Amino acid sequence: MYIKGVGMTKFGAQTYTSQELVYEATLEALNDADFNIGDIDAVVVSAIDTESNGERQRLFSNVLSSILRKKVPILTVTAVCGGGGAALWTANKLDYNNVLVAGVERLLTNNSMRITDEIMMAAERIYEQTEGMNFPAENALVAQQYMLKYGATPDDLALVAYKNHQNAFLNPKARFYKKKVSLEEIKKSPVVASPLRLFDCSIPANGASALILSKDKTDVEIVGSAEESDYLAPFERDDMTSWDATKLAAEEAYKQTGISPSDIDIAEMHDAFTSVELISYEDLGFCKKGDGKEMIRKGITNIDGKMPVNTSGGLKAKGHPISATGVSQIYEIVKQMRNECGERQVSDVKYALAQNIGGAGSTVTVHVLRKVSS
Amino acid sequence: MIVRWICEKCSKKWIYPVEKCVYCKGDITKQKGTNIKVIGITKVTIPSPMHPIIPYNILLLEDEFGNKIPKKTMKDYKIGDTYKEQKAKTKDAVAVVKVKYDIYEAIKESIELLNDIKLNPDGKILVKPSIITPAYPYQAINTNPDFLNALLNVLFELGIKKENVIVAEQPLIGSDAADAASKSGILEICKKNGVDFVDISKGPFEDVESDGYTFKIFKEALDRKVINIPIMKTNFQLGISGAIENLSRLVDEKTQRAMYFDDIEITFQKLAKVIPDVFTIADATNGMQGQGPLVLGEPAFLNLVFASRNAAALDAIFCEATMLQIPSYVQDNNFDSKKIEVVGNELDALKYPIKSAVPDDTPHPDIKVIDGKACPACLNLMYNLTSRLVGLRGEQLNLIIGSMLAKEMLDGKERLVALGDCAIKKLEDLDIKAITKIEENVDEIEQLMLLKKLLTTEGTPKITPVDKVKLKMKNLLSKVTG
Numbered sequence: 008m009y010i011k012g013v014g015m016t017k018f019g020a021q022t023y024t025s026q027e028l029v030y031e032a033t034l035e036a037l038n039d040a041d042f043n044i045g046d047i048d049a050v051v052v053s054a055i056d057t058e059s060n061g062e063r064q065r066l067f068s069n070v071l072s073s074i075l076r077k078k079v080p081i082l083t084v085t086a087v088c089g090g091g092g093a094a095l096w097t098a099n100k101l102d103y104n105n106v107l108v109a110g111v112e113r114l115l116t117n118n119s120m121r122i123t124d125e126i127m128m129a130a131e132r133i134y135e136q137t138e139g140m141n142f143p144a145e146n147a148l149v150a151q152q153y154m155l156k157y158g159a160t161p162d163d164l165a166l167v168a169y170k171n172h173q174n175a176f177l178n179p180k181a182r183f184y185k186k187k188v189s190l191e192e193i194k195k196s197p198v199v200a201s202p203l204r205l206f207d208c209s210i211p212a213n214g215a216s217a218l219i220l221s222k223d224k225t226d227v228e229i230v231g232s233a234e235e236s237d238y239l240a241p242f243e244r245d246d247m248t249s250w251d252a253t254k255l256a257a258e259e260a261y262k263q264t265g266i267s268p269s270d271i272d273i274a275e276m277h278d279a280f281t282s283v284e285l286i287s288y289e290d291l292g293f294c295k296k297g298d299g300k301e302m303i304r305k306g307i308t309n310i311d312g313k314m315p316v317n318t319s320g321g322l323k324a325k326g327h328p329i330s331a332t333g334v335s336q337i338y339e340i341v342k343q344m345r346n347e348c349g350e351r352q353v354s355d356v357k358y359a360l361a362q363n364i365g366g367a368g369s370t371v372t373v374h375v376l377r378k379v380s381s
Numbered sequence: 382m383i384v385r386w387i388c389e390k391c392s393k394k395w396i397y398p399v400e401k402c403v404y405c406k407g408d409i410t411k412q413k414g415t416n417i418k419v420i421g422i423t424k425v426t427i428p429s430p431m432h433p434i435i436p437y438n439i440l441l442l443e444d445e446f447g448n449k450i451p452k453k454t455m456k457d458y459k460i461g462d463t464y465k466e467q468k469a470k471t472k473d474a475v476a477v478v479k480v481k482y483d484i485y486e487a488i489k490e491s492i493e494l495l496n497d498i499k500l501n502p503d504g505k506i507l508v509k510p511s512i513i514t515p516a517y518p519y520q521a522i523n524t525n526p527d528f529l530n531a532l533l534n535v536l537f538e539l540g541i542k543k544e545n546v547i548v549a550e551q552p553l554i555g556s557d558a559a560d561a562a563s564k565s566g567i568l569e570i571c572k573k574n575g576v577d578f579v580d581i582s583k584g585p586f587e588d589v590e591s592d593g594y595t596f597k598i599f600k601e602a603l604d605r606k607v608i609n610i611p612i613m614k615t616n617f618q619l620g621i622s623g624a625i626e627n628l629s630r631l632v633d634e635k636t637q638r639a640m641y642f643d644d645i646e647i648t649f650q651k652l653a654k655v656i657p658d659v660f661t662i663a664d665a666t667n668g669m670q671g672q673g674p675l676v677l678g679e680p681a682f683l684n685l686v687f688a689s690r691n692a693a694a695l696d697a698i699f700c701e702a703t704m705l706q707i708p709s710y711v712q713d714n715n716f717d718s719k720k721i722e723v724v725g726n727e728l729d730a731l732k733y734p735i736k737s738a739v740p741d742d743t744p745h746p747d748i749k750v751i752d753g754k755a756c757p758a759c760l761n762l763m764y765n766l767t768s769r770l771v772g773l774r775g776e777q778l779n780l781i782i783g784s785m786l787a788k789e790m791l792d793g794k795e796r797l798v799a800l801g802d803c804a805i806k807k808l809e810d811l812d813i814k815a816i817t818k819i820e821e822n823v824d825e826i827e828q829l830m831l832l833k834k835l836l837t838t839e840g841t842p843k844i845t846p847v848d849k850v851k852l853k854m855k856n857l858l859s860k861v862t863g
Contacts, residue, residue: 144439
């Protein structure tokens with residue numbers, strides 16, 4: 008399948024309804040594809056069923072039917088933070104000519120305690136939620152095990168944050184667009200769950216993203232699409248520092264594509280926490296286990312490095328509207344492949360990878376995209 | 382202790398209690414790790430509704446089998462430290478244990494933390510659940526049948542003989558015991574385990590004196606060790622229904638009424654002192670919050686088991702953990718809840734607020750209640766009448782119930798309706814005029830008709846001879862139609 012068009016709202020603190028956000032992103036994607044909504048044969052949307060955002064719209068697929076004036080198959084696919092990727096993976100399996108894939112979240116709608124709790128519901132209820140395991144804590148324990156085992160340091164994590172903030176500075180759709188953040192600020196930010204500091208955590212946002220998947224040949228092709236799952240809680244896995252779902256999904260996507268990790272030019276990774284980006288360098292096969300720190304220390308994943316990662320600013324600094332994130336990663340890759348990224352443009356992108364995670368390594372999609380020569 | 386469910390044939394492990402292996406269909410056994418080390422720590426500085434007190438630590442614990450779990454604590458540990466729960470050192474200690482999908486293990490652990498119940502294998506036991514009204518287990522009004530089932534299994538494992546155990550309860554005055562026991566699922570558990578369910582209201586009772594007060598106590602409760610298994614709930618009248626409140630249904634109906642008439646602040650404490658041998662293991666797995674203790678309350682997933690030899694200490698620690706105000710009937714003058722020893726979990730690590738009850742709310746938005754500590758009979762009557770008028774709007778009414786009323790409680794209140802004999806008498810004593818009175822011994826349909834008229838009519842309507850004829854017809858019709 009090919010990508011016919013992409014669209015996304017700015018990720019921020021806007022107060023539009025979820026359907027208005029999807030509408031805006033969809034309109035951009037339709038314009039990009041030179042389509043109108045009549046050309047769409049099916050819709051796959053991702054949005055978590057939040058209690059705190061006040062919308063009370065559980066049958067969101069039919070809210071979309073109303074606002075898009077469409078009577079076609081519309082499915083909702085949820086996988087919390089990995090929802091966008093899961094929606095794309097699902098759409099790619101459907102046998103329709105043109106499928107609209109959208110992700111949306113209104114996360115910034117309540118006080119931070121409620122938002123923390125809302126996200127915490129993705130953790131295991133009895134062993135984790137009742138023990139205070141919010142997502143920063145969940146990832147902090149993983150990060151600590153990883154650092155103990157492989158010698159990564161808080162400074163390595165800070166470098167990941169700094170890189171992604173620098174990229175977001177150049178991305179008009181990012182929440183941190185034109186907002187400078189220094190390495191010093193990152194290193195001195197308050198600890199939220201040791202060893203993770205505030206700037207090790209992704210920034211919550213509201214927003215939507217959309218793409219049109221098509222059987223018609225375009226300039227961007229999805230050549231690899233894989234989804235894998237793992238046990239919900241990291242403590243239940245044999246090795247907390249390496250996430251099987253990422254490894255298996257990556258292996259499958261590379262197999263479908265017939266390429267190896269070294270062929271990838273850029274990647275959008277799921278940096279919900281800076282430590283996750285480091286672990287993902289390894290699990291996606293870009294370096295051997297334990298060498299993730301070297302990738303960031305040597306600047307390999309910087310925008311001017313050998314393999315830039317999160318040129319959009321990532322979840323860290325572009326923002327993380329949960330279900331919208333996975334589709335927004337594809338938006339960035341398509342824009343990079345079309346040389347439409349302005350100051351953050353990476354030259355000559357032929358292959359790119361998007362990794363989207365639900366939970367702490369529980370549901371992972373990996374998509375590999377190829378630039379189609381004209 | 383860290384528990385995993387493991388396949389005896391292929392050694393696959395689960396964090397959930399499964400019965401058969403989905404791979405090889407092998408039998409499952411429990412793997413219990415007791416040699417536990419700290420392998421990771423994070424200090425969390427952001428609050429969430431269930432964890433409002435910060436900072437707190439989460440330990441990553443690992444046992445001798447390599448099984449791991451997270452554990453919240455307010456204490457500081459180092460990686461490599463041994464982790465062990467300390468047993469109680471004082472007799473009034475309260476054990477609080479989190480249920481990890483296994484109520485049986487949680488009950489067992491709570492008992493062990495209190496240095497065992499010390500049961501004589503030939504001793505006789507009365508298990509006292511809370512079954513106050515016919516309600517399904519999901520409503521969290523009565524002790525959960527799974528909780529009773531787990532407790533009975535623990536008792537049998539401790540060597541107690543089935544024939545020496547009875548489960549005994551009487552519901553709130555005005556509710557049917559057999560119906561309540563059946564709908565709550567308790568009766569089925571009794572049958573399954575081969576133990577008798579006994580209706581306390583049928584007696585016999587024995588007079589027992591305490592500080593000049595005579596209680597007619599269910600004789601079996603005096604002859605047997607009582608294992609008190611209340612469900613922990615909010616209660617709009619009492620603050621909470623818990624360990625002490627559950628014991629109040631070990632007396633006959635007349636004593637219950639008298640205890641409320643003479644002020645439960647005093648009588649509850651006296652009763653708790655005269656039941657000789659009580660060990661409480663409270664069901665806070667799915668307790669209740671908000672407008673408890675009946676259908677207006679909301680189930681609250683608390684996932685906890687509380688245990689203690691001291692019912693008042695247990696109630697106090699439940700209130701501390703759920704950040705509810707400790708009712709005055711729970712504590713006497715010498716009682717300091719801060720000094721109660723808590724084992725199993727740290728109190729500060731457990732604390733989060735659940736919704737408390739609003740004292741003057743009824744099921745009907747236009748009917749408020751002014752409660753002079755009414756007995757369960759009037760309380761039940763008030764609930765039944767007001768809930769049946771929901772949907773009918775009208776002029777606000779203030780229902781007065783109970784006898785512990787003072788003039789100040791009624792100052793500025795209009796449209797007072799005295800419900801029940803105690804309130805009627807008390808208002809007469811206080812020389813306060815109610816717009817009408819609803820007596821207890823009047824037919825329920827007549828009570829309902831009067832309340833409906835009061836709600837929908839300005840002034841002071843009364844039941845007329847025409848109403849009486851209508852009521853007779855209605856009653857007759859309902860008998861004919863069955």
